[in-house]
Amino acid sequence: MSKIKCITGFLTLFLLGNLNAQEQEQPSEKSVYVKGNALFIPIGIVNLALEHQVSKKITVQGDVLISPWKSFAGHELQYYSISLEGRYYFNEAFRHFYVGANIAGSRFNVQKWNYWKDNISTDPETGITRNSSDLYQKGYSVILGVTAGYQFKVSDRWNIDIYGAVGTSQDYYKGYDRSRGDRYDKAEKFNKSGEIIPYRGGVMISYKLK
Numbered sequence: 001m002s003k004i005k006c007i008t009g010f011l012t013l014f015l016l017g018n019l020n021a022q023e024q025e026q027p028s029e030k031s032v033y034v035k036g037n038a039l040f041i042p043i044g045i046v047n048l049a050l051e052h053q054v055s056k057k058i059t060v061q062g063d064v065l066i067s068p069w070k071s072f073a074g075h076e077l078q079y080y081s082i083s084l085e086g087r088y089y090f091n092e093a094f095r096h097f098y099v100g101a102n103i104a105g106s107r108f109n110v111q112k113w114n115y116w117k118d119n120i121s122t123d124p125e126t127g128i129t130r131n132s133s134d135l136y137q138k139g140y141s142v143i144l145g146v147t148a149g150y151q152f153k154v155s156d157r158w159n160i161d162i163y164g165a166v167g168t169s170q171d172y173y174k175g176y177d178r179s180r181g182d183r184y185d186k187a188e189k190f191n192k193s194g195e196i197i198p199y200r201g202g203v204m205i206s207y208k209l210k
Contacts, residue, residue, distance in 0.1 A: 030054070031094060032209045035063075035161060037202040044069065049204060051161075053093045061085045061100075070109075075116060076136045081106035083200070085147060094159060094206075100147035102165055102200065108173075111136040130177055135184050139173025139191075143199055157208040164201035170194045 030053040037047035049063030062084050069077035083104035090097050119132040145167020153159055171193045175185035185191050 029210070033094065033159060033206040034209055035204040035206040038205050039202040040065075043072075047202065051087075051094070051206070056092055057089045059087045059089070059093050061087060065106075075111040076109050077111075078109040079106060080108070081141075083143075087147070089151075094151055094153075096152065097150050098148070100149075100165075102143075102145045102147050102167065104141075104143040104145070104167075104199070106141045106143070107139075108141065109136070109138045128180075130184055131179070134177050134179040135175060136178060137173045137175050139171060141169050141171045143167050143169045145199060147200065151206070159206035159208070161204035161206050162202075163204070164198060166196065166198045168194060169197050169199060 032053065033051045035049040035051060037045075037049075040047050044067075046066045047063065049061055051059050051061040053059050062082070065079065065081045065083075067077050067079040071077075081104055083102055085100045085102040087098045087100035089095060115132045115135050117133060120129060121132075122129045145165045147163055147165040149161060149163025151159055151161040151163075172190040173193075174187070174190060175183060177184045
């Protein structure tokens with residue numbers, strides 16, 4: 001809970017800073033960039049974003065991420081998310097270093113990385129034997145985090161945006177055994193977990209719409 005309060009506090013400070021920024025000199029033209037994550041394209045994952053300028057140093061970005069893989073290298077990798085982010089640029093919007101506050105929601109049907117290897121175990125209560133490589137998780141997450149990045153100009157309309165984000169992920173999921181077709185967990189409804197993780201990042205190729 002303390003982790004959530006820290007992130008919420010940061011978001012509040014960021015929003016207050018945004019209100020103060022409205023008192024700054026407004027640019028005569030507010031730019032808008034459409035963006036695509038070059039790192040995910042080779043593995044068939046779509047990550048698109050739209051970044052809109054609010055003031056001289058403030059922008060707002062919305063993005064979607066779609067990973068449609070029912071099976072990728074033998075692992076479930078269906079992941080769909082949307083996020084909203086406010087960014088503060090130390091120089092000017094779309095130029096050089098920035099920090100941001102992000103909120104995201106996702107739905108997933110994935111096999112966590114720590115279940116990839118074979119690890120056979122037997123439940124002493126039920127006598128059921130399971131292999132961890134047959135187990136996967138299905139549910140949704142709510143994530144609050146902070147972003148840091150650097151954006152630079154390539155030409156009049158093209159930018160490159162390098163960034164990463166870390167935050168607290170609150171997950172609600174059900175665990176399944178693909179070999180048996182049943183749930184391996186003992187929760188009546190959803191399991192709940194929370195952790196601090198890196199959850200966004202990449203190299204965005206950005207094109208200026210206006």
